[in-house]
Amino acid sequence: MGKILVFTEAANGKLKRSSIELLTAAKKSGQPFIAAIAGSQAAGAAPALSSSGAAEVHTFEDGKFDQYNPELYTAALSDLITKSGATVVLASASALGKDLFPRIAARLKSAVLSDCTELSFNGDKAVVKRPVYSGKAFAKVTFDQSPIQFVLMRANQLPTEELSGGSAAVTKHAAPAGDLKTLIKDVVKGTSEKLDLTEANIIVSGGRGLKEAANFKMLNDLADVLGATVGASRAVVDAGWVSHGMQVGQTGKTVAPSLYIAVGVSGAIQHLAGMSGSKVIVAINSDPNAPIFQKATYGIVGDAFEIVPKLTEEFKKALHK
Numbered sequence: 419m420g421k422i423l424v425f426t427e428a429a430n431g432k433l434k435r436s437s438i439e440l441l442t443a444a445k446k447s448g449q450p451f452i453a454a455i456a457g458s459q460a461a462g463a464a465p466a467l468s469s470s471g472a473a474e475v476h477t478f479e480d481g482k483f484d485q486y487n488p489e490l491y492t493a494a495l496s497d498l499i500t501k502s503g504a505t506v507v508l509a510s511a512s513a514l515g516k517d518l519f520p521r522i523a524a525r526l527k528s529a530v531l532s533d534c535t536e537l538s539f540n541g542d543k544a545v546v547k548r549p550v551y552s553g554k555a556f557a558k559v560t561f562d563q564s565p566i567q568f569v570l571m572r573a574n575q576l577p578t579e580e581l582s583g584g585s586a587a588v589t590k591h592a593a594p595a596g597d598l599k600t601l602i603k604d605v606v607k608g609t610s611e612k613l614d615l616t617e618a619n620i621i622v623s624g625g626r627g628l629k630e631a632a633n634f635k636m637l638n639d640l641a642d643v644l645g646a647t648v649g650a651s652r653a654v655v656d657a658g659w660v661s662h663g664m665q666v667g668q669t670g671k672t673v674a675p676s677l678y679i680a681v682g683v684s685g686a687i688q689h690l691a692g693m694s695g696s697k698v699i700v701a702i703n704s705d706p707n708a709p710i711f712q713k714a715t716y717g718i719v720g721d722a723f724e725i726v727p728k729l730t731e732e733f734k735k736a737l738h739k
């Protein structure tokens with residue numbers, strides 16, 4: 419039987435949904451699992467991890483971990499993974515996960531499967547589904563000779579369960595000794611209060627069909643009613659209407675919400691590469707032949723300026739009665 423290490427992330431003192439998905443999957447696998455977390459959120463999230471059913475909880479919460487530093491995190495996590503005897507490491511395919519775990523895997527002479535959308539276990543072997551060729555096809559993959567199996571899951575792909583009842587001991591780790599070659603002096607955070615696109619459960623995305631930057635207000639209004647995060651196509655990012663952090667696609671963010679509403683987005687292959695993993699796709703476009711309709715679960719052919727305000731009104735009535 420193998421042993422799973424789940425690397426978790428938290429925000430505002432609470433475990434992210436993507437991490438609860440990983441913990442649930444580890445628990446369901448029937449293999450023993452341990453949980454780890456690093457950074458300024460670690461202390462706040464430790465009690466939830468302790469009661470999650472994990473056999474052990476490891477936190478890296480001394481101030482040096484507050485800012486993500488690839489060198490420091492690689493050294494600390496590699497050490498924990500080696501000492502813990504973990505055979506599988508589960509983490510989110512977040513910006514941090516995708517930066518950190520390939521470094522650790524290289525150090526531990528192991529392989530990484532990133533952007534996974536399904537996960538199951540065949541004994542102690544992880545079996546995943548992941549997109550290839552920019553999402554045009556999916557491959558079912560397992561590990562062959564990797565000493566440790568690193569699996570990076572996209573958010574919103576796995577079910578979650580209430581995790582409670584456990585009482586694992588929490589071990590605090592200090593930063594490893596030694597000089598770092600790099601020092602993070604400052605991280606400038608975006609001003610948005612909304613969930614990051616990669617974590618969002620509902621996304622309303624706008625494209626060039628919105629005609630000008632000011633018309634994103636219409637999408638913000640719809641997003642506010644739905645509790646959604648607003649995304650965009652590259653065309654409108656390049657035009658300077660919205661920031662690059664909002665770009666969905668091959669050269670932007672990869673998202674996998676339960677609901678993706680594309681407004682005035684044509685559905686170029688590079689856009690689809692970032693959002694075709696969404697569970698339900700609603701496309702609003704005035705051109706019935708727009709390629710986005712081939713991917714859409716529901717299509718609305720018409721003028722976004724008529725349809726979006728009506729949808730906002732109707733959702734307002736239905737959701738906030």
Ligand SMILES: Cc1cc2nc3c(=O)[nH]c(=O)nc-3n(C[C@H](O)[C@H](O)[C@H](O)COP(=O)(O)OP(=O)(O)OC[C@H]3O[C@@H](n4cnc5c(N)ncnc54)[C@H](O)[C@@H]3O)c2cc1C
Pocket residue numbers: 624625626627628650651652653654665666667668669670671681682683684685686687688689692702703704705708720721722723
């Ligand atoms: C290397 C490379 C990387 C790229 N990476 C990305 C990426 O990461 N993300 C990305 O999005 N793109 C990316 N692109 C760009 C991509 O090819 C497209 O150019 C871009 O996605 C088009 O954006 P759009 O759909 O907003 O605009 P358009 O293609 O111009 O589509 C606008 C749509 O709005 C519709 N429309 C117009 N008026 C209305 C109305 N009143 N109501 C409703 N609908 C209306 C039109 O019918 C049309 O379908 C990349 C391109 C390259 C070459």
